[in-house]
Amino acid sequence: MSVQVRIPSPLRKLTQDQEVVAAEGGTIAEVLSHLDATFPGLIERICDEQGNVRRFVNIFVNDEDIRFLEEKATLVQPDDEISIVPAIAGG
Amino acid sequence: MSEQQTFFSNLKCRECGRLYPKEAIHICEFDFGPLEAAYDYDLIARHLNREVIASRPETMWRYRELLPIDGEPTVGRQVGFTPLVRADRLAAELGVEELYIKNDTVNYPTLSFKDRVVSVALSRARELGFTVVACASTGNLANSVAANAAAAGLKSYVLIPADLERSKVVGSLIYGTQVIGIHGAYDQVNRLCSEIAGKYGWGFVNVNLRPYYAEGSKSMGFEIAEQLGWKLPKHTIIPMASGSLLTKIHKAYKEFIRIGILEEQSFSVHGAQASGCSPITTAQKKATDMVKPVPNPKTIVKSLAIGTPADGYYALRSMQETHGSAEDCSDEEVIAGIRLLAEYAGVFSETAGGVTVACAKKLIEAGKIPRNESIVLCITGHGLKTQEAIAGHCGEARLINPSLREFEALIADDAHALAR
Numbered sequence: 106m107s108v109q110v111r112i113p114s115p116l117r118k119l120t121q122d123q124e125v126v127a128a129e130g131g132t133i134a135e136v137l138s139h140l141d142a143t144f145p146g147l148i149e150r151i152c153d154e155q156g157n158v159r160r161f162v163n164i165f166v167n168d169e170d171i172r173f174l175e176e177k178a179t180l181v182q183p184d185d186e187i188s189i190v191p192a193i194a195g196g
Numbered sequence: 197m198s199e200q201q202t203f204f205s206n207l208k209c210r211e212c213g214r215l216y217p218k219e220a221i222h223i224c225e226f227d228f229g230p231l232e233a234a235y236d237y238d239l240i241a242r243h244l245n246r247e248v249i250a251s252r253p254e255t256m257w258r259y260r261e262l263l264p265i266d267g268e269p270t271v272g273r274q275v276g277f278t279p280l281v282r283a284d285r286l287a288a289e290l291g292v293e294e295l296y297i298k299n300d301t302v303n304y305p306t307l308s309f310k311d312r313v314v315s316v317a318l319s320r321a322r323e324l325g326f327t328v329v330a331c332a333s334t335g336n337l338a339n340s341v342a343a344n345a346a347a348a349g350l351k352s353y354v355l356i357p358a359d360l361e362r363s364k365v366v367g368s369l370i371y372g373t374q375v376i377g378i379h380g381a382y383d384q385v386n387r388l389c390s391e392i393a394g395k396y397g398w399g400f401v402n403v404n405l406r407p408y409y410a411e412g413s414k415s416m417g418f419e420i421a422e423q424l425g426w427k428l429p430k431h432t433i434i435p436m437a438s439g440s441l442l443t444k445i446h447k448a449y450k451e452f453i454r455i456g457i458l459e460e461q462s463f464s465v466h467g468a469q470a471s472g473c474s475p476i477t478t479a480q481k482k483a484t485d486m487v488k489p490v491p492n493p494k495t496i497v498k499s500l501a502i503g504t505p506a507d508g509y510y511a512l513r514s515m516q517e518t519h520g521s522a523e524d525c526s527d528e529e530v531i532a533g534i535r536l537l538a539e540y541a542g543v544f545s546e547t548a549g550g551v552t553v554a555c556a557k558k559l560i561e562a563g564k565i566p567r568n569e570s571i572v573l574c575i576t577g578h579g580l581k582t583q584e585a586i587a588g589h590c591g592e593a594r595l596i597n598p599s600l601r602e603f604e605a606l607i608a609d610d611a612h613a614l615a616r
Contacts, residue, residue: 111391113390113391113394114394114395115223115225115228116225118225150225150226150227150228153227159227159228160211160229160509161211161223161227161228161229161230161506162228163387163504165387168384170489170491170504172488172489173489173491188387188391190387190390190391191223191228191390192228192504192506
């Protein structure tokens with residue numbers, strides 16, 4: 106099952122400058138593993154040594170932060186838009 | 197300028213310590229940790245001391261070596277050095293001995309502490325060659341970017357939640373900026389801006405210019421230390437949205453100690469949030485460093501309504517390191533706090549200041565801030581910007597005809613009260 110993943114600019118060196126890439130998987134964890142197979146080195150940038158999503162990385166499925174869903178076990182559907190967005194602040 | 201460049205050497209990842217050039221970048225390419233300005237403190241210590249600082253104009257730029265630009269500031273040169281006011285009547289009301297207000301409600305030019313960060317961010321934006329600047333904002337930052345960009349001749353875009361207070365929207369529009377209201381909470385505005393910043397060649401003050409921007413907040417800490425007579429307050433109470441201001445005041449205090457301007461001394465920084473959006477306070481009370489985002493902030497304190505505070509983790513660390521506490525307060529307590537500050541210190545604060553006062557009161561009452569130790573309340577924005585919040589809570593003008601008889605009838609009760 107293919108889903109679209111938006112890649113933030115700091116990681117596009119690993120995706121040959123592609124802003125949106127296709128990946129396979131039924132959960133965020135599967136999508137991330139598939140992405141890493143296609144673009145080696147990507148997952149270590151997103152997850153720490155224990156496999157947890159890094160403190161300063163947000164992953165959104167459509168408009169929902171996976172921290173409010175099931176984290177890496179969050180299910181994804183073919184039409185879902187997945188965004189990897191670095192944490193920022195302001196106000 | 198070449199020597200000044202060496203004061204501020206690199207950007208550095210707060211997580212892994214990787215070094216980066218001083219460009220418009222804000223996160224570590226490896227682990228997404230925030231980048232922060234790195235300085236040569238030994239060199240600064242040889243150039244900067246109390247006498248040098250005291251000889252300079254009374255603006256935030258008197259601490260220029262500790263701010264991350266290469267040349268002289270070109271935007272916001274008059275910003276900062278707001279009054280630190282001893283507030284004895286408020287102290288008595290709160291039952292403490294020594295209380296001060298750091299009054300950024302009168303910061304120049306847009307009446308909030310955000311002029312500090314924008315002054316640095318736009319000065320740096322010019323050095324980096326940007327002609328368009330932008331921000332994601334809960335209001336105060338938008339006002340400041342709009343005003344300072346206008347004065348500097350930069351084009352600006354400010355992106356805000358669509359439901360902000362009217363004064364904060366008008367307070368941006370007037371400067372001829374492009375105001376874009378987003379249907380959504382601040383965090384959604386922020387997320388959109390992080391995507392826009394990657395796509396357009398704009399200087400987003402709190403995205404790709406954030407390492408420079410955030411450092412501007414340190415000037416509030418430097419000023420407090422200088423205005424207290426070159427010493428630190430035992431307790432500084434700071435409102436938290438992203439948590440950045442708290443971490444930067446902590447950093448400012450440490451930097452003054454590091455370069456020998458202050459002696460080693462103990463101090464605590466305490467954080468204040470509104471209960472309707474208190475992810476950092478909640479984590480602090482639970483003694484965890486995992487900040488759980490608040491998806492739908494619900495509070496009248498819109499300027500602090502950041503559900504996903506990017507500096508939350510570091511704010512927690514700052515409080516832990518200094519034995520500080522965090523507190524939160526209801527909207528009713530915010531309004532009471534605004535009134536307390538106005539009626540006992542003569543300072544009209546926006547809602548965030550009400551949070552600071554209300555949380556200070558609670559921390560004092562809980563014994564977390566001893567009554568006999570010095571306290572500074574950071575009041576970060578002017579009350580005229582959030583008038584909706586207090587509408588109906590401070591009475592109305594009593595109306596009469598221009599007649600002495602009507603006036604005397606009106607104040608009869610007041611006079612009676614005075615006589616008693």
